[in-house]
Amino acid sequence: xxxxxxxxxxxxxxxxxxxxxxxxxxxxxxxxxxxxxxxxxxxxxxxxxxxxxxxxxxxxxxxxxxxxxxxxxxxxxxxxxxxxxxxxxxxxxxxxxxxxxxxxxxxxxxxxxxxxxxxxxxxxxxxxxxxxxxxxxxxxxxxxxxxxxxxxxxxxxxxxxxxxxxxxxxxxxxxxxxxxxxxxxx
Numbered sequence: 586x587x588x589x590x591x592x593x594x595x596x597x598x599x600x601x602x603x604x605x606x607x608x609x610x611x612x613x614x615x616x617x618x619x620x621x622x623x624x625x626x627x628x629x630x631x632x633x634x635x636x637x638x639x640x641x642x643x644x645x646x647x648x649x650x651x652x653x654x655x656x657x658x659x660x661x662x663x664x665x666x667x668x669x670x671x672x673x674x675x676x677x678x679x680x681x682x683x684x685x686x687x688x689x690x691x692x693x694x695x696x697x698x699x700x701x702x703x704x705x706x707x708x709x710x711x712x713x714x715x716x717x718x719x720x721x722x723x724x725x726x727x728x729x730x731x732x733x734x735x736x737x738x739x740x741x742x743x744x745x746x747x748x749x750x751x752x753x754x755x756x757x758x759x760x761x762x763x764x765x766x767x768x769x770x771x
């Protein structure tokens with residue numbers, strides 16, 4: 586488990602219970618799914634497991650763990666699996682797109698692995714999960730970056746994902762064009 590994971594879940598958990606009869610998982614379950622996906626993808630990136638194996642392990646064993654009072658089983662399992670498998674399947678395209686969104690002098694490979702994973706998850710969700718509002722996706726991954734990094738990295742995540750969202754979903758974020766400064770100029 587990543588060291589500050591519990592603090593992220595605790596600080597960002599939605600304290601409002603989901604309405605009885607409400608369809609689908611609530612925001613806290615999606616937030617925790619994103620966190621679990623980042624952790625699972627970190628294992629994949631380290632070469633420890635394949636995407637299918639890590640998803641299976643998390644769903645069968647890891648999500649039932651309670652760490653510092655946080656029950657990990659309360660996640661959107663569909664979002665979790667989609668993020669892990671989708672990021673792995675589209676990894677090369679995600680890296681190409683993110684590399685193009687970084688400021689001059691920055692390369693994707695130069696970024697810390699955890700920061701790379703957070704950005705790939707955010708971009709995957711923006712590109713392949715249109716039911717997630719762009720602003721929500723950006724906010725969630727910026728908050729996730731804040732749990733692990735100081736101010737500079739969350740600002741970079743914000744800039745990169747905002748730039749990509751304006752490119753991918755101009756109708757949703759049409760208040761200003763995607764051009765101008767590059768996302769790494771923070």
